[in-house]
Amino acid sequence: MFEPILTRNIHRPNSEKIATYLAHGGYAAVKLALTKTPDELIEMVKRSGLRGRGGAGFPAGVKWGYMPKGAGIQKFVAVNTDEGEPGTFKDREIVERDPHQVIEGVIIAAYAVGASRAYVYIRGEFFLGVKRWIKAIADAYEYGFLGRNILGSGFDLDMSVHRGAGAYICGEETAMLESLEGKRGNPRLKPPYPAQAGLFGLPTLVHNIETLACIPHIVERGPEWFASIGTAESKGPKIFSVSGHVNRPGNYELPLGVTLREIIYEHAGGIRGGRELKAVIPGGASTPMLTASQIDVPMAYETLKAAGSELGTGAIVVLDVTTCMVETARRLTKFFAHESCGRCTPCRIGSQRLYETLDRIESGKGTMDDIDRAVELARGIDGITFCPMGAMLVNPARSAIQHFRPEFEYHILNKHCLVCKSKERNYG
Ligand SMILES: Cc1cc2nc3c(=O)[nH]c(=O)nc-3n(C[C@H](O)[C@H](O)[C@H](O)COP(=O)(O)O)c2cc1C
Known part of the structure; x- marks a missing residue:
């Protein structure tokens, strides 16, 4: 039986409150971290093998190491709570039920990379999450974990919350930074990476909140303990x-x-x-x-x-087995076509054409050529867009055709669905 680490507090009554967090050992890792040097902490995170939980899986310690050193440079931490990926609802649970675990991770990360300002970016629809973030940050200030001279260490950190407006692309780190700056959330070209030139052009460490929630445990229980969980390349x-x-x-x-x-x-x-x-x-x-x-x-x-x-x-x-794979591919592609920021042509136009092709197939108006057309459209989008969204948006259609091609052919030949045997769509 695996003992929960990140979710160990979430079923306790009032789990979101600072008193509950403190009663169960909370903020001990910050106290310990402030006795270490920033380089020691970066080394610990590297040795833990922690990889980003926001989707890309980049090694966290390596990213910390990319942040420029030096006290004279203004640096930031940006906390990604956008969680727009359909099917994902872990970040919402963390922020609603145990926000202090993340704040503790943010303080340690900021101290390690020399940042004095942390911005939380949260998806606007997370009404309770926003409330919980704001309250938790206010309480952390009151208890001296945020603000000036944290726990007498001489380290200062300010933290605030910024609400997004529900655009999927604003979870992409550079689009998130644009949005934090008050601009339209269009992704930036990389390099430069946020660690070099991020928020307001200054070095910024961007992390998903599940990644940050791992940090206090790595500091308290040690990187070797963390690395003992998982597989060769996937730790924790x-x-x-x-x-x-x-x-x-x-x-x-x-x-x-x-x-x-x-x-x-x-x-x-x-x-x-x-x-x-x-x-x-x-x-x-x-x-x-x-x-x-x-x-x-x-x-x-x-x-x-x-x-x-x-x-x-x-x-x-x-x-x-009751799922129509053509419909699944069409619906997911519709979501991505709608969420394309529109900045680059393959994503803006390609996603729309891909959706239309799948729509034709599903509604029985397609031809056999449409299946190959969908594959060809996916090939023309993947890898050539401004940000990784192009490579991501083709996956539902491409993998559905790869694994379930006969279902697509059935729709075309019989003008109805193999699974539900109906000419009607199940959903809109
Ligand atoms: C289209 C797109 C959407 C993304 N959405 C999110 C998101 O909602 N939340 C998140 O944490 N990362 C998201 N990411 C990944 C971020 O760009 C970035 O890799 C991550 O926030 C870095 O944190 P990590 O290293 O802790 O994973 C998205 C990436 C892309 C390309």
Whole structure:
């Protein structure tokens, strides 16, 4: 039985309150961290093997090491609570139920990289999350964990909350920085990376809140302990958001490397109604789907890559045999086409054409050429867009065609769905 680490507090009454956090050992890691040098902390995070939990999986310690050294430079920490990836709901639970764990991680990260200002960027629809962030930050100030001369260390840190307005692209780190600056959330060209030139052109450490929540534990229990959890290239605990056709959807904290089968059948209670599994999206809507025959794959960066998908945010969408894969691909592509910031042509136009092609196929108006056209459109978008969104948005359509091509052909030949046998759409 795996002992929860990141979610250990969330079921306690008043888990979001600073008194609860302190009563269970909270802020001890900050006290310990302030006795260490920034370089020692960066080294610890490197040795822990922690990789970013926001989707890209970049090694956190390496990113900390990229921040320029020197006391004379204004530096920032930007805390990503945008959580726009469909299927993902772990960050919302962390901020609503244990925000102090993240604040503690932010203080340690800011001290290690020499930042004196931290900005939280939160998705605007997270009304409770916004409230909890604001209250937690105010309490952290009151208890002397934020502000001037934190715990008598001479280290200063200010922190505030900025609400987004629900654009998916504003989760992409450079679009988030643009939005924080009060501009339209268009991604910036990289390099320069935020660690070199981020918010207001100054060095900025950007992290997802699950990544930051890991930091106090690494400091308190040691990097070797953290690295002992997981697999060769994927260390530590991970919160998996499980949704779709399972009996017990929810967030499950487990060690990286746990198999999809264990998550679906043991933790999430198996498929609803005892039905057969058809497909799984393993890391959020923008990761390639896997088939039922692939669920013995360990949920780790390296093993999912080898299986043709990605760990992404660790959001698992489970689809049973009643699911139309053409409809799934169309609906997800519609979301991404709608959320394209529109700045570059392959993403703006390509996503729309891809959606229209899938729509034709699903509604029985497509031709066999449309399947190859969809694959060709995906090829023309992947890898050539301004930001990674192009490479991400093609995954639902491309993987659905790769694994379930006969279903697309059936729609075209029979002018209705193989699964629901209906000419009508299930949903809009
Ligand atoms: C289109 C797009 C959307 C993204 N949305 C989010 C998001 O909602 N939350 C998040 O933490 N990271 C998101 N990311 C990843 C961020 O760009 C960035 O890698 C992450 O915040 C860095 O933190 P980490 O190293 O702790 O993962 C997104 C990336 C892309 C390309």
